[in-house]
Amino acid sequence: MSAANEGRAPLLAINGLRVKVAGQEVLKGVSLTVRAGEVHAIMGPNGSGKSTLAHVLAGRPGYDIVGGGVEFEGRDLLSLAPEQRARAGLFLGFQYPVEIAGVNNAYLLKAAINAARRERGQSELDAFEFLSLVRAKIKLMQIDESFLGRGVNEGFSGGEKKRNEILQMLVLEPKLALLDETDSGLDIDALKVVADGINSLRSSERAIVLVTHYQRMLEHVVPDQVHVLARGRIVRSGDRTLALELERRGYDWISAPAAA
């Protein structure tokens, strides 16, 4: 955390969050504070609860919140419906983006951005404004423009789906981007494009939380803080050198019960 940031009010404050899935406690008291301008990485072995945390924050149904709370810009995040969270400025980049044949990307993007603009009291974009905005972002993500007329993620490769997630993020300009395993399934070139997209969103007004298993994304998107989630708790936090250490030593040394 930069010293200059410490005095700022948190964008996201997770306090002792406990979550059950199908009767099983998956998150057992997670606490985390994220301020605008910061990039955090949440790492951990498979099954540690990383994706659960991302989905709970975005409001996916099917999770039972049994303790703790989450504030987003001082508001009770968990009391908001998923669409309200998105319009408030929270973006979830999906690990497995769904395919929706029959709804094209342009329509989805336009509906999403205008929902956000209405929330902010701004006028909706007309077709011309929308296209000029989207074209610039498409170029940055190295996506062919014909994609706008195609169904959402329809027939996309894994890498194309992830690029599309980042494109949506760039168009929506969220205050907080939660990127769930965005690096999985990407080859080196695609990883670079996706990382450039993420870096272009970095600003003192926004924050990014990267959920990842490997540290290779962190070579391109350098985090301010790294947290290790294991068995439903954050068991260690540090700077980016923690990610390098995990890469070298694996997760066993840190996630075994004795380390907790």
Add this chain to the structure above:
Amino acid sequence: MATHSTTAGSATLERIERDYEAVAAQLPDAALARPLREQAARELRRLGWPKVTDEQWRYANLRAFDTVPGFRPSLPASARTSAAAAPPDLPPALPGFTRMLYIDGLRQGGALGSEPGGLEHWPPEQRLGLLGDMFASDTATLKIRGDARIELLFFNSEAATASYPRLQLQLEPSSELQLVERHLGAAPQAALVCPTAMIRLAAQSRLTHYRLQQCGPQTVFTDTLSAHLAEGAHYRVRQIALGAASARTSAHIRLQGRGAATSWQSIAVGRHQQVQDTALKVEHLAPDTQTEEVFRGIAEERARIAFNGHIHIAASAPGSDSRQSLRGLIEGDGAEIDLRPRLQIDTDAVRAQHGATTGALDDNLMFYLLARGIDRATARALLKWAFLGDVLRAIELPDVRRAAEHGAAGQLPDAAVIGALT
């Protein structure tokens, strides 16, 4: 085989016979000769009125026939002098298509069907096709050589209580026809629309048949179709069922020649208390024949939608390939969807895939859209639209696709949202 009792539904059959006796002498021989009509009437009497206890009629809304005020069709003389026969506001003509307009079952602007029609042998499950034989007041008889594009527009005016659009179509070898068959209705009151189509496709001929059913809200629509395909013939159907209080399509496609192929893609959208029921039977009778069957149905409010897809691959049809995908979406608390895939295979070395699913909207898709800030109503509308997309996007002709999309969008409660998509 048991004799068919006429006790159940006999009142309906009696009404039909009474109306037939009263009008028989006035029905034009040019549409169908009197002896053939009599033959059809005898056959219907022999078979009896269908019963819901019969598997083939389980989902049909036979009680809807009680709402039909009478079975007599408009006759040529009365229709020409009737004010109701004046052309109403009709959709614009399709570019490149020859339009044939029928009002209340009668051809407007010139006689057609110079050759009187013949009889189809309707099997018991298609017995309501006999009504068309008995009562038809006009027959569209089309023989196609070379390439053609024809639009058959059947319009039911407020004056009609019953109409029997009748199509007898023959494609000569290697010919190709794009046919748009559209049923529109203005009548707010109960009426019967009872089309019959008898189709023969000669070797290597190709028919693409677009069928849009947008009848009035009180209409009882009973549609019976039979198609015979010779070697290498190809029959594609794109059917959009939207209108009527109660609609049934009963179709029987026979793939008789080697390499004959059919592709039936259809959607049905029902709301209020509509019933949309399709019974489709495809018979593979020759080697290397192919079927593709896609159905997407949405039942809103208290609507009931059924699709009974029976594919029979006979012992004479090795090397056949059939694919069937039936999906239903239940959107209303009182809505019902019944999908019945049935695959009957009497030979080895065939490929067959079939699947049928009915349910609500996919939660994962829903969450994805919500997580982008899209409100719930819009997300629902988008996903319903996407659900119908498989079939709508397969309509190759842009004008027909747009008409189908507008019709389908208008049938969903979320029309305002979907309007932006079409």
